[in-house]
Amino acid sequence: MGRIAVTVVATLTFMGLGAACSTGSRGAATCDSPTKTTEVDIQNIAFTASCVSATANDTLSLVNKDSTQHTYTVKGTSINVTVDAGQTASTPLTGIAPGTYSVICQFHPQLKHTLQIT
């Protein structure tokens, strides 16, 4: 019946942690190594990958693996796609200028990622 007292001394140090993201011209985080893909999964209120690289000739597949509705809303563009729970939607990137864009879900502000158009 012994108890082990664990004392955790949390010492936060930020030294040595390089900045993983910087801010691009459109206010979106840029990524050092974006994932080149045309499929974006949404699961557990998170986008995979966190940074996607695609071209304006691509069509993104948006796979919602959650049991709630999400949107794929690319700030600064007309892309605003609703993806129902458990469904897949697609959106062409036609006409999107090369750049770095911030993507959010209108219903879940914490659900966001970065889209790079090359």
Ligand SMILES: [Cu+2]
């Ligand atoms: Cu959502």
